[in-house]
Amino acid sequence: MATMVKEVKDSSLRLLPSMDKLLSNEQITELIARHSLVEVKRSLDGVLDELRGVLISSKAVAVSRDELEREVVAKVQTRIKEVTSSSLLPVINATGVILHTNLGRSLLADEAVEAILKVAQNYTTLEYDLKAGKRGSRYSHCEGVICDLTGGEAALVVNNNAAALTLALNTFSQGREAIVSRGELVEIGGSFRIPEVMAKSACIMREIGATNKTHLKDYENAINENTGMLVKVHRSNFKLTGFVADVSLEELVRLGEKHFLPVLNDLGSGLLIDLQKFGLPYEPLIQQSVKAGVTLTTCSGDKLFGGPQAGIIIGSKSAIAKIKANSLTRAFRVDKLTLAALEATLKLYYDEEKALQSIPTLRMISTRVEELEKRAQNIVADLPEEVKKQVEIVRGKSEIGGGSYPGSFLDSVLISITPHKISVIELEEQCRLGSLPLIGRIHKDKFLLDVRCIRPVEDKTIVVILSKRLI
Ligand SMILES: *Cc1c(COP(=O)(O)O)cnc(C)c1O
Numbered sequence: 081m082a083t084m085v086k087e088v089k090d091s092s093l094r095l096l097p098s099m100d101k102l103l104s105n106e107q108i109t110e111l112i113a114r115h116s117l118v119e120v121k122r123s124l125d126g127v128l129d130e131l132r133g134v135l136i137s138s139k140a141v142a143v144s145r146d147e148l149e150r151e152v153v154a155k156v157q158t159r160i161k162e163v164t165s166s167s168l169l170p171v172i173n174a175t176g177v178i179l180h181t182n183l184g185r186s187l188l189a190d191e192a193v194e195a196i197l198k199v200a201q202n203y204t205t206l207e208y209d210l211k212a213g214k215r216g217s218r219y220s221h222c223e224g225v226i227c228d229l230t231g232g233e234a235a236l237v238v239n240n241n242a243a244a245l246t247l248a249l250n251t252f253s254q255g256r257e258a259i260v261s262r263g264e265l266v267e268i269g270g271s272f273r274i275p276e277v278m279a280k281s282a283c284i285m286r287e288i289g290a291t292n293k294t295h296l297k298d299y300e301n302a303i304n305e306n307t308g309m310l311v312k313v314h315r316s317n318f319k320l321t322g323f324v325a326d327v328s329l330e331e332l333v334r335l336g337e338k339h340f341l342p343v344l345n346d347l348g349s350g351l352l353i354d355l356q357k358f359g360l361p362y363e364p365l366i367q368q369s370v371k372a373g374v375t376l377t378t379c380s381g382d383k384l385f386g387g388p389q390a391g392i393i394i395g396s397k398s399a400i401a402k403i404k405a406n407s408l409t410r411a412f413r414v415d416k417l418t419l420a421a422l423e424a425t426l427k428l429y430y431d432e433e434k435a436l437q438s439i440p441t442l443r444m445i446s447t448r449v450e451e452l453e454k455r456a457q458n459i460v461a462d463l464p465e466e467v468k469k470q471v472e473i474v475r476g477k478s479e480i481g482g483g484s485y486p487g488s489f490l491d492s493v494l495i496s497i498t499p500h501k502i503s504v505i506e507l508e509e510q511c512r513l514g515s516l517p518l519i520g521r522i523h524k525d526k527f528l529l530d531v532r533c534i535r536p537v538e539d540k541t542i543v544v545i546l547s548k549r550l551i
Pocket residue numbers: 240241242243245266268272313314315316317346347348349379380381390391483
């Protein structure tokens with residue numbers, strides 16, 4: 081019996097096409113022309129090894145020489161496609177979540193993209209002072225604009241807000257107590273939690289107050305000779321309502337001054353323009369935090385601010401100088417691409433109207449429903465008749481996302497699709513796995529595309545994708 085199985089396997093293995101035979105296969109020749117002989121050979125080797133393994137380890141008997149050859153070719157085609165295509169791909173975000181963390185948060189303004197290209201292709205003044213003709217500081221680039229826009233004395237840009245917070249805590253509270261309210265021990269997602277960030281920053285977290293109420297006297301009573309700083313964290317992704325009490329930033333600043341203690345305010349989302357006029361609730365502005373007199377304010381660059389991933393620290397001259405001198409700063413330093421994109425984004429804020437128009441995150445938030453309705457109608461009008469029958473325009477709600485504006489929604493316009501020939505699950509999957517992935521959501525047997533976060537230049541692409549999938 082054993083010998084018979086072995087014989088069967090040997091004969092299956094003999095059916096595997098040889099490398100020479102495969103290299104003369106028409107489809108393989110095409111692949112070689114498009115890629116390279118080395119690349120195709122490497123994939124062929126891999127696929128042949130894999131098939132040998134399958135034939136040896138299973139009882140499966142190879143069907144025929146031709147069929148095996150077709151299988152090898154198909155596998156090589158897939159493998160080359162995987163190897164040569166990027167893993168980080170552009171997608172169309174039709175989820176209705178503007179700051180979708182999994183889809184990369186903020187899109188950059190054209191001005192920021194141009195700035196990135198310029199510094200990517202050229203040598204730059206990253207750490208070079210042109211006037212003096214000698215070494216300069218990479219931290220000098222965005223500082224002036226940030227101070228101009230926020231009223232701050234000094235500023236520092238690092239990799240993200242988590243880094244900004246870690247640096248601020250470590251610089252002022254290493255081995256000492258950082259006082260924070262129990263109502264502000266926020267978890268942001270991923271692994272970012274205030275207690276853990278405090279521990280990693282080597283400071284001792286001194287929790288005060290209760291979950292729902294913290295009073296000034298709670299801070300006051302906790303202050304001792306080992307206190308390093310007073311910390312306030314914005315509840316960016318949850319709301320506390322009911323029987324609640326909080327200490328204002330101004331009160332905390334006064335307390336800090338009385339005891340010569342620095343006050344840190346982590347804003348989370350960096351907001352420079354009041355968005356209440358677009359129907360959103362109040363969210364603290366960076367300028368207000370600076371004006372209240374806190375020693376250090378930290379925020380993200382790629383949330384509501386609408387720039388690249390970055391952490392922005394704004395503060396007094398002496399506090400920022402102290403952070404710059406911390407050796408940890410080097411580990412969190414930003415690269416030239418981030419600085420270029422951030423500086424270009426910041427400059428757009430000199431003109432509020434321009435910022436609202438040019439910064440995609442702000443543009444998506446401020447687009448009026450009437451305009452979204454018009455775009456949805458144009459998309460549907462361009463669809464073939466057969467597809468139109470499967471599509472409807474409905475009203476819905478978009479979210480800001482990115483851990484900001486918890487529980488708040490923006491009125492929006494959605495394209496709601498009920499596919500006739502495939503299931504809604506198949507439609508969602510086909511759109512998601514297409515060459516330009518289209519990410520929407522399924523709700524009550526409909527596939528929904530929220531127009532608010534679809535870029536206007538993508539409207540025509542939506543027409544092409546829906547026409548392809550629904551006919
Ligand atoms: C988002 C957020 C952070 C983390 O910011 P990243 O830029 O993602 O590192 C920290 N604190 C608060 C309050 C936040 O909302």
